[in-house]
Amino acid sequence: xxxxxxxxxxxxxxxxxxxxxxxxxxxxxxxxxxxxxxxxxxxxxxxxxxxxxxxxxxxxxxxxxxxxxxxxxxxxxxxxxxxxxxxxxxxxxxxxxxxxxxxxxxxxxxxxxxxxxxxxxxxxxxxxxxxxxxxxxxxxxxxxxxxxxxxxxxxxxxxxxxxxxxxxxxxxxxxxxxxxxxxxxxxxxxxxxxxxxxxxxxxxxxxxxxxxxxxxxxxxxxxxxxxxxxxxxxxxxxxxxxxxxxxxxxxxxxxxxxxxxxxxxxxxxxxxxxxxxxxxxxxxxxxxxxxxxxxxxxxxxxxxxxxxxxxxxxxxxxxxxxxxxxxxxxxxxxxxxxxxxxxxxxxxxxxxxxxxxxxxxxxxxxxxxxxxxxxxxxxxxxxxxxxxxxxxxxxxxxxxxxxxxxxxxxxxxxxxxxxxxxxxxxxxxxxxxxxxxxxxxxxxxxxxxxxxxxxxx
Numbered sequence: 001x002x003x004x005x006x007x008x009x010x011x012x013x014x015x016x017x018x019x020x021x022x023x024x025x026x027x028x029x030x031x032x033x034x035x036x037x038x039x040x041x042x043x044x045x046x047x048x049x050x051x052x053x054x055x056x057x058x059x060x061x062x063x064x065x066x067x068x069x070x071x072x073x074x075x076x077x078x079x080x081x082x083x084x085x086x087x088x089x090x091x092x093x094x095x096x097x098x099x100x101x102x103x104x105x106x107x108x109x110x111x112x113x114x115x116x117x118x119x120x121x122x123x124x125x126x127x128x129x130x131x132x133x134x135x136x137x138x139x140x141x142x143x144x145x146x147x148x149x150x151x152x153x154x155x156x157x158x159x160x161x162x163x164x165x166x167x168x169x170x171x172x173x174x175x176x177x178x179x180x181x182x183x184x185x186x187x188x189x190x191x192x193x194x195x196x197x198x199x200x201x202x203x204x205x206x207x208x209x210x211x212x213x214x215x216x217x218x219x220x221x222x223x224x225x226x227x228x229x230x231x232x233x234x235x236x237x238x239x240x241x242x243x244x245x246x247x248x249x250x251x252x253x254x255x256x257x258x259x260x261x262x263x264x265x266x267x268x269x270x271x272x273x274x275x276x277x278x279x280x281x282x283x284x285x286x287x288x289x290x291x292x293x294x295x296x297x298x299x300x301x302x303x304x305x306x307x308x309x310x311x312x313x314x315x316x317x318x319x320x321x322x323x324x325x326x327x328x329x330x331x332x333x334x335x336x337x338x339x340x341x342x343x344x345x346x347x348x349x350x351x352x353x354x355x356x357x358x359x360x361x362x363x364x365x366x367x368x369x370x371x372x373x374x375x376x377x378x379x380x381x382x383x384x385x386x387x388x389x390x391x392x393x394x395x396x397x398x399x400x401x402x403x404x405x406x407x408x409x410x411x412x413x414x415x416x417x418x419x420x421x422x423x424x425x426x427x428x429x430x431x432x433x434x435x436x437x438x439x440x441x442x443x444x445x446x447x448x449x450x451x452x453x454x455x456x457x
Contacts, residue, residue, distance in 0.1 A: 150176060
């Protein structure tokens, strides 16, 4: 696709008050191939948590774009990431999602590798009549081009042509800190993982996690159940703070929520929530205030949905969820979701967190099924993109300002743009950060491919 044509699909004219995205971005197979190559396989993506590898020789498998990879903690305790492909004929070496294994044996021809990715044996090597050239090659598993960790979050790239991880995350690191610093031991994933698919484009999940506008339209059943619990005064320990002080239905004109946008496509949408005993973190409220100050402690209690472009979301609202997005086709997306929690919280706090998590999240919860139906309804509307540009990326533009505000300054956060307003504002302009990063990655990848082709010619 010609880059000039690609650029027309995102109509970005801030001076004219215009930002529109064309329907083709959600349905065109050629565009999807460009996304996979230049966004998911050409830049930093989230892989998992170091907490998923607590012991030496632990491993788990995942994907970077279309490429299967395996993350392993070796015998020294170091974590590495390799292509999950035998150098012999390319078969997957690790077939399971996770485990503990000192030696991994390829199921096709029995080449074996240790937990540091080193080749330990080639079946029948001495009788194989190999050439000296073969012997001079490495037979180890192939490490990915770039691998990094920030506060226990693991990221990788199949391309070496990426900025340092800290530069890629930038100010969003301070928002990761809000989650990790809730415990001196950091974050862990509560046992149990849910993986499901929906028949729609991956960017719908990217947007929805950051979308406050849909809440009262899509999730009235959840809100009615919360109201009913208050009426009958039952299940007090299991109630969400939203039952008593719901920022989505507040009728006042006071600032109740907003968004922050950052370079490289990272965004946060937030709602002000009081420090309340209805939240699982409450038993650490005083400790966190003493350690980090009142402003940072209060931000830990606020409702926060952080998206790190392009594929991970830390949703801390009804409970705490880690969402990993894996595009499979233009109209098919795989989601892997976990309940995340501070390490070391009490049994009663953990019980409350899990019950609130079950209320809202996953296909068995009261919110996720509603969202999935909406994604698939949207995808039906993209099949034939005769309608041209969508109008869902402009709400909040006149409220958006360069830089931060008093709330971000309280925790030393310096966003690229910020929005703050009452509960009815429901900013959608933060989505623009996604598509500017989207275009920058795809544009850069196409230019890189052209330069490489011209160099060969």
